[in-house]
Amino acid sequence: MHTEELLLVTIVAEAIVEHRLVRDVAAAGARGWTVVDARGQGSRGVRADEFEGSNIRLETLVTPQVADRILEVLARDYFPRYAVVAWSTAANVVRPEKYA
Template sequence: MNSHTRKLLTIVTEAVLESVLIRDIELLGAHGYTVSDVRGKGSRGVRSSSWDSSSNIRVEVLCDEKTAAAIAAHLQAHYYADYAMILFINDVAVLRPEKF
């Protein structure tokens, strides 16, 4: 197996942001993303998926380090103050690096 290291940027945030986040992620150079409906509890309380206005999404982006850093910096600057949002970045091994 010949693997290559890429970054997995995970964003957990309010579902209302989905369309603008996807636009931002694509403009900042990501080749793709995965969006999932999620629920949980954090500093802003319980977020359930039963009501659209209070639901959360998880957006996962596999990309190179430069793209992950650019997306993370942009989201922190534009959304952290006003929305429930967390970001985390992990190293992952991929088998087709040209896709990411």
């Protein structure tokens, strides 16, 4: 089975930003994404504002270059304003030609 290593970028954010976040992830070069409804609690930067409530969890399989662009957009446009958590993990993907 031919697989290729890509990055799985996962973003947890307030539900209110879903539409905008999907648009920005696509604009950064992601070819697909999966969103699930979630709930949770986190801290918001150094102010440690707690948030609890309706969240979304978005994940997308991307190249390292696209992952960097997504994280740059998050850092510039989301982190100062929204409660957002983002991480990436290495993933071996079947049919990787879909994500180039």
